Amino acid sequence: MIVEDDLDLLHGLRFLLQAYHCKICPLSDADEILKTVSLLQPDLILLDIKLDHGNGLDTCREIKNSYLKTTPVYIMSGLPDVEKNSYEAGADFFLAKPFDSETLLAKIKELENTSISG
Numbered sequence: 001m002i003v004e005d006d007l008d009l010l011h012g013l014r015f016l017l018q019a020y021h022c023k024i025c026p027l028s029d030a031d032e033i034l035k036t037v038s039l040l041q042p043d044l045i046l047l048d049i050k051l052d053h054g055n056g057l058d059t060c061r062e063i064k065n066s067y068l069k070t071t072p073v074y075i076m077s078g079l080p081d082v083e084k085n086s087y088e089a090g091a092d093f094f095l096a097k098p099f100d101s102e103t104l105l106a107k108i109k110e111l112e113n114t115s116i117s118g
Contacts, residue, residue, distance in 0.1 A: 001036065001046070006048070020105065037068055044108065044111060060075060060090050
């Protein structure tokens with residue numbers, strides 16, 4: 001699941017990940033996140049901090065304090081000095097924008113390998 005309010009980045013990430021045979025559920029509005037996560041139970045959530053109608057850090061906390069707490073959440077942000085806050089909110093990984101697509105793909109591959117071996 002990709003939760004990003006910058007539609008250009010959202011579409012770019014969707015295109016990138018679909019090229020690697022990932023099934024994508026793109027969202028741009030925080031109001032839909034928890035309901036959609038509960039319904040779909042994604043393998044990974046890519047979550048921006050600044051969202052329409054919400055804050056990604058608060059959303060990450062809600063996910064990590066629910067029965068979905070084992071769902072990996074990678075927080076993405078171009079805001080300065082938010083990496084520590086992201087980990088405090090429960091993020092499994094932080095991506096500073098702009099980030100290299102190879103970094104994201106490597107972290108997803110790492111997650112896949114952990115899931116297969118675990």
